[in-house]
Amino acid sequence: MRHAAPRAAVLIVLSAAAGLAQAQDAHLARNLAATCANCHGTNGQARGDMKPLAGLAADKILAMLNDYKSGNQPATIMHQIAKGYTEEQLRLVAGFFAAQPAKK
Amino acid sequence: MSTSNTSPSSFQRRRFLGAGAALAATTLAGCAGMASGPSTGRVVIVGGGYGGATAARYLKLWGNVDVTLVERNADFVSCPISNLVLGGYKQMSDITRSYAGLKAVGVKVVQGEVTAIDAAARKVRLAGGGELAYDRLVLSPGIDFMAEQVGGLQPALDSGRVSHAWKAGPQTVALRRQIESMPDGGVFAMFIPKAPYRCPPGPYERACVVASYLKTAKPKSKVLVLDGNPEIQSKKALFEKAFKDRYAGMLEYRPNAELKELSGNLAKLEFEDVRADVVNVIPPQRAGDLARSAGLLNINNRWVGVNWLTMESTVAPGVHVIGDATFPAPLMPKSGHMANQHAKVAAAAIIQLLKGEAVNATPVVMNTCYSFVTGREAMHVASVHQYDDKDKTFKTVPGSGGVSTAANQIEARYALGWAENIWADSLAL
Numbered sequence: 001m002r003h004a005a006p007r008a009a010v011l012i013v014l015s016a017a018a019g020l021a022q023a024q025d026a027h028l029a030r031n032l033a034a035t036c037a038n039c040h041g042t043n044g045q046a047r048g049d050m051k052p053l054a055g056l057a058a059d060k061i062l063a064m065l066n067d068y069k070s071g072n073q074p075a076t077i078m079h080q081i082a083k084g085y086t087e088e089q090l091r092l093v094a095g096f097f098a099a100q101p102a103k104k
Numbered sequence: 105m106s107t108s109n110t111s112p113s114s115f116q117r118r119r120f121l122g123a124g125a126a127l128a129a130t131t132l133a134g135c136a137g138m139a140s141g142p143s144t145g146r147v148v149i150v151g152g153g154y155g156g157a158t159a160a161r162y163l164k165l166w167g168n169v170d171v172t173l174v175e176r177n178a179d180f181v182s183c184p185i186s187n188l189v190l191g192g193y194k195q196m197s198d199i200t201r202s203y204a205g206l207k208a209v210g211v212k213v214v215q216g217e218v219t220a221i222d223a224a225a226r227k228v229r230l231a232g233g234g235e236l237a238y239d240r241l242v243l244s245p246g247i248d249f250m251a252e253q254v255g256g257l258q259p260a261l262d263s264g265r266v267s268h269a270w271k272a273g274p275q276t277v278a279l280r281r282q283i284e285s286m287p288d289g290g291v292f293a294m295f296i297p298k299a300p301y302r303c304p305p306g307p308y309e310r311a312c313v314v315a316s317y318l319k320t321a322k323p324k325s326k327v328l329v330l331d332g333n334p335e336i337q338s339k340k341a342l343f344e345k346a347f348k349d350r351y352a353g354m355l356e357y358r359p360n361a362e363l364k365e366l367s368g369n370l371a372k373l374e375f376e377d378v379r380a381d382v383v384n385v386i387p388p389q390r391a392g393d394l395a396r397s398a399g400l401l402n403i404n405n406r407w408v409g410v411n412w413l414t415m416e417s418t419v420a421p422g423v424h425v426i427g428d429a430t431f432p433a434p435l436m437p438k439s440g441h442m443a444n445q446h447a448k449v450a451a452a453a454i455i456q457l458l459k460g461e462a463v464n465a466t467p468v469v470m471n472t473c474y475s476f477v478t479g480r481e482a483m484h485v486a487s488v489h490q491y492d493d494k495d496k497t498f499k500t501v502p503g504s505g506g507v508s509t510a511a512n513q514i515e516a517r518y519a520l521g522w523a524e525n526i527w528a529d530s531l532a533l
Contacts, residue, residue, distance in 0.1 A: 025464045027166070027452060034162070034448045035470050038441055038526040039518075042165070047528060049521040076508065076515055077472065077486050084470060084488020084504030 029092035032085070036093065044096075045103035055102035061094035145239035145458040146170045148228055150218045150394060152180060152203060155244030155427030155443035158530040159451050160211045165532075167455035172212040172236055174228070177273065179203070180531060183303065184440050184474075185523050186272040190280050191313035192321075193479035199272060205532035221398045223420050240454050242415075242424045243400075243408075244443065245392025246271070247302050253388045255365035255372075266366065266383045269310075270302060282382045283314060288322035293371060293380035295363040297388040298332040300407075302428045302438045305338035305485065307331075307386055309475035312343070315351040316478040327355040328378060330371070332362035338437070339475060339485050339507050346477040346511060391429035400425060407431035412491060412498055413463050415450035424450045433498035436489060437471055441522075444530055445469035467491045469498060474519030475511075482516040483508035 025031070033044065036053070040046045044053035053061060067073035068082035069090070082090065147163055149156045152175030160173045180201045188194040203213045217231040227237045249268070251258040260266035267279040283292060292314055296307040311329045318325040329347075336343050336357075347355050363385060365372040370379050390396070390406040400408045400417050408425040409418040412433060417423045427443030436442060446469065453463040470488040477483065487505035489498035508515055527533060 025462075025466070028464065028466070030166070031448065031452050031464055032468060035445060035468055037529045038444055039472065039522050041525050042161075042529045042532075046525055047521075048524045049517050050525050076518065077484055080486045080504060080506040081470060081472075081488060082504075084490070084501040085468070089468065 029096040032089050033093050033096040036097075041103070043100045045100065047103075052103060053097040054100035056098060058094045058098035061097055062091055065090045065094060141168055143170045144168055144455070146172070146237065147240050147242060147454060148236045148238040149173045149242040149244065150228065151175065151244035151246060151392070151427075152177070152206075152213070153244055153246055153427065153443065154182075154440035154526070154530055155246075155447045156242065157203075157206060158444040158447035159242045159244065159424075159426060160206050161209065161530060161532045162448050162451035163454065164206075164209045164211060166451060167458070169455065169458065170212075171210070172214060172238075173203070173206060174214045174216055174218050174230070174236070175203070176215065176217050178215055180527075181272040181276075182440070182523065182527065183270075183272045183306075184526075185520075186269070186276045187306065187310045187313045188476060188479065189272075189276050190269065190283060190310060191317040191476075191479055192280070192284070193313070193317075193476075196277060199276075201527050201531055201533060203531065205528075209532045211532075218394060221394070221423070223398070223423055226422065239458060240422055240424065242426065242447075242450060242454070243392075243395055243398070243429070244425075244427045244447070245394045245429050247389040247391065247428045247438075248393045248396075249387035250390055251387050254363050254385065257363075257366055257385060257387060260366045260383075260385075261387075265368075266385055268385055268387055270306075270386050270389075279382075279384060283317065286322065286325065286381045289324035290322065290381035291326045291328060291379070292318065292382045292384070293328040293330060293378055294384040294386065295361075295371065296329070296331040296333065296337075296386055298362065299337050300432065300438060301386065301389045303473070304437050304439075305343070305473055305475045308336055308338070308343040309477070310384075311355060311357075312346050312351065312475075312477040313479070315355045319351065319354060323354075325354065327351065328380065329355065329357045330361035330363065330373065330378065331357065331359050334359050338473070339483060342483050342507060342511060343475075343477075350477065389428075391425075395425060395429050398423070403431035412449070412496065413465065413467065414453040414457065415446055416453075424454065426450050433489060435487060435500045436469075436498060437473065437487075439471055439473050441473060441526065442469065442471045444526060445471070447530075465491075465493070467498075472522060474515065474522060476516065476519065477511045480516050481511045481513055482519040483511035484515060484519075 046052040068078040163169045182199040218228045220229040269275040269279040315327045415424045426446035428438040456463045472486045474482045492499045
């Protein structure tokens with residue numbers, strides 16, 4: 001219970017930020033995620049050797065992206081790409097892909 | 105010209121559905137990309153390459169828009185990966201895809217040629233004499249050549265003696281044939297125009313892949329890379345390393361070697377003449393002919409200036425121009441990947457504009473270009489471009505982007521994976 005209050009505060013801050021982004025453009029997450037589709041498939045439903053993102057848990061996607069961005073996770077290319085997006089943008093992208101159905 | 109402008113055919117279709125075809129209605133509603141409700145407008149797209157195809161696909165995916173795509177070729181043929189066809193590592197069928205996917209998501213695909221645009225009346229004229237009316241027009245005309253800048257080039261291209269292979273298709277096949285029939289010990293000379301041109305790393309990839317083929321098939325041959333630029337234009341250190349480590353003795357690179365004139369198999373530069381068995385000229389380029397005849401080349405009489413929030417031409421409101429034809433934002437390459445990204449910015453903006461809503465004020469585009477240095481090893485360059493409201497342009501994010509540490513087989517797998525995914529994304533495959 002000791003952690004409940006800070007967690008709730010974080011959640012409120014996060015949803016406030018999300019609310020702001022929503023107010024700016026309801027399609028921001030969709031538009032940002034579409035920049036990934038060239039490699040990761042339309043709506044994250046990738047083909048072949050590329051990593052599918054559709055349907056993965058949002059916190060998992062966000063953790064991966066942040067690890068690429070910080071350099072904690074070595075990569076051929078994603079460390080360079082992740083650094084081009086703000087934390088808020090990465091959060092929106094992760095949320096969008098999490099809400100997409102995985103490719104059948 | 106928007107919501108009240110539902111075309112008769114789509115109106116009738118919806119009436120038909122409403123009259124009791126419940127099963128059909130359910131099927132349609134369940135089909136991704138087919139939004140319900142009245143169409144918000146008519147969009148005509150000219151050019152079915154990476155840019156135009158993606159615009160068509162995403163207008164259908166995200167909006168409820170009547171989309172007509174006019175493309176002169178029967179099939180989509182990819183420039184990316186086409187250098188592997190020149191090396192014999194891929195076939196034309198590997199880089200050719202149909203427009204069936206776009207048709208299946210409701211895009212009306214017209215094989216034909218647009219000859220004129222009437223921006224005031226909002227319609228385009230087709231070569232056959234027909235007209236297409238639009239609420240918004242998307243032009244993805246790619247590039248055309250300024251062959252007149254090199255003496256003798258146009259007749260050489262017309263006769264088939266010289267190939268450019270800078271638009272994938274019959275030119276790719278022709279150049280592959282020339283390379284295959286070159287004698288062992290022959291010279292393959294390629295000429296690179298001054299930047300900007302389509303696909304900055306493409307010429308250097310081509311040099312590597314052709315050399316890779318010749319190294320095995322005709323090891324006494326030579327590859328001469330004559331660059332009109334003072335240095336390699338993309339992935340410089342990586343290409344220099346590939347030239348040196350893999351093709352030393354076979355491949356020779358010369359900077360500041362601008363082609364002035366062609367005469368038979370003799371290429372004349374400023375200070376020397378070069379004789380070669382196969383002459384591959386990548387001609388100087390500008391935005392496609394249609395953009396020029398429509399009076400849209402407002403930058404250096406060569407490229408189309410656009411509003412980066414909507415991709416609309418800065419001289420013709422309602423006409424969105426995407427891909428290689430645009431005058432690029434700083435460090436933005438002319439690539440198929442970037443054309444796909446332009447198309448998504450345009451599609452999102454058009455859907456909003458047709459509904460009278462504000463467009464996305466913070467668009468982002470990114471680029472990835474893979475280059476092969478042999479038949480099975482590749483490397484990349486990547487960049488991310490965020491819209492800068494102050495300067496009204498896209499800017500790369502400091503600290504982001506970059507190139508491979510080295511070419512390798514893993515990146516070759518990713519390069520082919522990229523192709524498979526971008527083709528599916530652009531063409532609704």
